[in-house]
Amino acid sequence: MKWSQFFIQTLREAPSDAEVVSHQLMVRAGFIRKVAAGIYNYLPLGLRVLRKIEDIIREEMNAAGATEVLLPIIMPRELWDQSGRWKVYGKELLRLKDRHERDYCVGPTHEEAITSLVAGELRSYRQLPLNLYQIQTKFRDEIRPRFGLMRGREFIMKDAYSFDVSEEKAMETYRQMEKAYRRIFDRCGLQYRSVEALSGAIGGNVSHEFQVLASSGEDEILSCDHCDYAANADKAQVRSEAQGQKTSELLVCEKVTTPQKTSVEEVAQFLNLKPYHLVKTLIYVLEQDQSAVAVLIRGDHEVSEGKLQSLLNGATMQLADEKTVQKVTGGPCGYSGPIGLKGISLYADESVRSMKNFVVGANEAEVHWVNANLDRDFKVERFADLRRVQKGDSCPRCEKGRYQSHRGIEVGQVFYLGTKYSTPMGVRFLDENGKEKTAFMGCYGIGVGRTAAAAIEQNHDEHGIIWPLPMAPFSVEILSLHKGEDEVLREAQKIYEKLTEKGIDVLIDDRNESPGVKFKDADLIGIPWVIIIGAKSLARQEVEIKERRTGQKQTLSVKMVVDKIVEVLNA
RNA sequence: CGGGGCGUAGCGCAGCCUGGUAGCGCACUUGCUUGGGGUGCAAGGGGUCGUGGGUUCAAAUCCCACCGCUCCGACCA
Numbered sequence: 001m002k003w004s005q006f007f008i009q010t011l012r013e014a015p016s017d018a019e020v021v022s023h024q025l026m027v028r029a030g031f032i033r034k035v036a037a038g039i040y041n042y043l044p045l046g047l048r049v050l051r052k053i054e055d056i057i058r059e060e061m062n063a064a065g066a067t068e069v070l071l072p073i074i075m076p077r078e079l080w081d082q083s084g085r086w087k088v089y090g091k092e093l094l095r096l097k098d099r100h101e102r103d104y105c106v107g108p109t110h111e112e113a114i115t116s117l118v119a120g121e122l123r124s125y126r127q128l129p130l131n132l133y134q135i136q137t138k139f140r141d142e143i144r145p146r147f148g149l150m151r152g153r154e155f156i157m158k159d160a161y162s163f164d165v166s167e168e169k170a171m172e173t174y175r176q177m178e179k180a181y182r183r184i185f186d187r188c189g190l191q192y193r194s195v196e197a198l199s200g201a202i203g204g205n206v207s208h209e210f211q212v213l214a215s216s217g218e219d220e221i222l223s224c225d226h227c228d229y230a231a232n233a234d235k236a237q238v239r240s241e242a243q244g245q246k247t248s249e250l251l252v253c254e255k256v257t258t259p260q261k262t263s264v265e266e267v268a269q270f271l272n273l274k275p276y277h278l279v280k281t282l283i284y285v286l287e288q289d290q291s292a293v294a295v296l297i298r299g300d301h302e303v304s305e306g307k308l309q310s311l312l313n314g315a316t317m318q319l320a321d322e323k324t325v326q327k328v329t330g331g332p333c334g335y336s337g338p339i340g341l342k343g344i345s346l347y348a349d350e351s352v353r354s355m356k357n358f359v360v361g362a363n364e365a366e367v368h369w370v371n372a373n374l375d376r377d378f379k380v381e382r383f384a385d386l387r388r389v390q391k392g393d394s395c396p397r398c399e400k401g402r403y404q405s406h407r408g409i410e411v412g413q414v415f416y417l418g419t420k421y422s423t424p425m426g427v428r429f430l431d432e433n434g435k436e437k438t439a440f441m442g443c444y445g446i447g448v449g450r451t452a453a454a455a456i457e458q459n460h461d462e463h464g465i466i467w468p469l470p471m472a473p474f475s476v477e478i479l480s481l482h483k484g485e486d487e488v489l490r491e492a493q494k495i496y497e498k499l500t501e502k503g504i505d506v507l508i509d510d511r512n513e514s515p516g517v518k519f520k521d522a523d524l525i526g527i528p529w530v531i532i533i534g535a536k537s538l539a540r541q542e543v544e545i546k547e548r549r550t551g552q553k554q555t556l557s558v559k560m561v562v563d564k565i566v567e568v569l570n571a
Numbered sequence: 572c573g574g575g576g577c578g579u580a581g582c583g584c585a586g587c588c589u590g591g592u593a594g595c596g597c598a599c600u601u602g603c604u605u606g607g608g609g610u611g612c613a614a615g616g617g618g619u620c621g622u623g624g625g626u627u628c629a630a631a632u633c634c635c636a637c638c639g640c641u642c643c644g645a646c647c648a
Binding site for chain 2: 006009011012013014015016017019027036061126141146262263264267280281282283296297299300303317318319320321322325329331332333334335336337338361482503513514515517518519520521523532534535536537544
């Protein structure tokens, strides 16, 4: 490709709204341009990167036995009513009406569409296993889109959906997909970790995320420093350590005045106790029907909203505001407690189960109960692991390990779904005994644009992007340092043609620009290998090749350069 | 949703406080110049000053409303 024909617009300065390097560099180097918050144009260079990533994904998905389809962007409400997610999904689901006032949504994910398609066609176990995928534009109306392609509203995603005859077979497929994902990200040349994860609004109970390690990552991932357990901080399991019981005897529960003491710290200090003698009561409001739930957790712990979401079957929720707290508990913020709470579900973290004689709010201003006890004073509807683990906490899987914290960019996630969608949407078939069965599903996503962004976060320097070869828009850039129509340009074009004939993606900078401009732009757009052709060296029948990543240059004879490039690209 | 900031040429910004009809750098056009790390010089083109309303002889500038963008926060009771 000739630069002069390719529509590459580079910028000296990054737009002021670009915060993270991948965003700044993608804009500066002319890969993307913003259209609206979280919505971008992909320019030719950007598109080529997306296509490279997509090609790798296609090859590995096909190799793993999946088949490509293309599902609609816009879907009718009925589809989402069948799965129940029209109500559950929340504001991220962009809803719209057609001219007949019928409800539609823009697909944030396609379980409904695929399940409905397969439900209509599946008759026999002979048609299984089935694994269908697509690479499609999705839309999620994020609260706060930012970081360019890393958290856009419109984005390109590869999503795959598998159907199997049994849970065992489905788990086999799941593991196979997990392997395919490893191959994909290995091939992309990224440093990543596969970590255990929650399934959020998608549902299901087994899930792994593929996290590209980068300090700018939005997710916290915790890994054991001793064994190979690693998980998203939202999901990371807890090793229970009972503490805080001075005595097992149940003491008399009584009210105490705690003037102006609303935080755990303040109350603990005031009562001369440790934070772990307290139990916090958090009121959450479900987005779907605005109903409230109360969550109990030990004073020194924090709630994992991800774990809570799993407990609530994927429903999205938010911490209640002051007004709601007042309405639900009868008392102001800071004094909520489980005793006497009526009309709402009461959940508690496992660590509360073993606590005795603890402190809780009394649902009235400036009053707490001391020596509160489970069952005697109030009843918990359900105990669950609801605590957010922190760096330094003990690993639940091995004896010695402690959690280390890293930042990660989630580029892919695999889910085992079971029959969550196949049951309500009627994905059934007859087994070899003629008995009707429901298919077991899995689903598997990869953010294509986000993978590109993550690659830049991990591979750049002060001059620009350093693309890993497999996803680079071009493998080689030829810098022709010519003046006008001279011998340098002609020689550069010859080399360009030879490389192109060999099927190599080559970009030739044939502009009438000064050398400095070309060097700067080459570093910015980050093509892995650069061939530099100038008048002086050409007079000696020599050219230079330079590796973007290391900056190392070597001088070669004009005759050898094509072979050398082929060699380094295959290395 | 709450709070802050911003909205002036394609991009980055100044001008606003103290009203008098818009400027700088980059980019772009033309000419010359230069030619291995964003060459230099000169001459140009380009702006409903986010939108609407108000105050005023006069508004980018002051006031009000709205819209958009952006950052932070989103409550641990």
